[in-house]
Amino acid sequence: MSRILIVEDEPDVLLLLENRVRGAGHDVQSASDGERGLELALAAEPDLIILDWMMPKLDGIEVLERLRADEVGGGIKVLMLTARSQQNDVDRAFAAGANDYIVKPFSSRELVERIATLLEAD
Template sequence: MKVLVVEDDMDIQDLVVTLLTRDGHTVVAEAEGWDGLAAALAQAPDLVVLDWMMPGMSGVDVCRALRADARTKDVPVLMLTSKAQEADIDQAFTAGADDYMVKPFRGRELVSRVRALATR
């Protein structure tokens, strides 16, 4: 499965890429919202792991754009963010996120959630 990781914190990006690669996924990574959206539209990932707070375009805005485009409207999106307030979670799901994880996160849980989203 091809997973697109859009995360501006390089330590977290490297960790997520490593975890998902070890689990057998092909992983593409971008560090900014605009670049992540462009990659999603060009590369047709099977799933997107998306940070919220990034330079250029927020993860929530990327999620909305993915849902609005016929090419990516059905691609599962996992928001992985430090925003933990109930209103933030509601906003992410309203934007079209399929799942939501708060940083810091456990690696096994991330892999399990990616697997679950992949089988839907």
């Protein structure tokens, strides 16, 4: 069972993600702001992080950059899940170290498939 951290500030989206990811057989932790998400990521060392971009305290790109600069966090796979759909946003996320990028609104089936692909890439 893979350990997945979901960092999402919208309660309804967070609940949907938690249910869908758990339903796919993964162990789930969650945080509703970037600062707490970064703390959990470095303490729990999840296999994958589903990371929103626009959040309080630290945005997703700041979290990603700090993760990549950390010895522990540097190897954690990160899937950005965000409403930001402009190509320069996608490029910025990949430049900061994202492993994958999905734009909201999203397909739950596609999300689960992309998670499986990232986890198999080890």
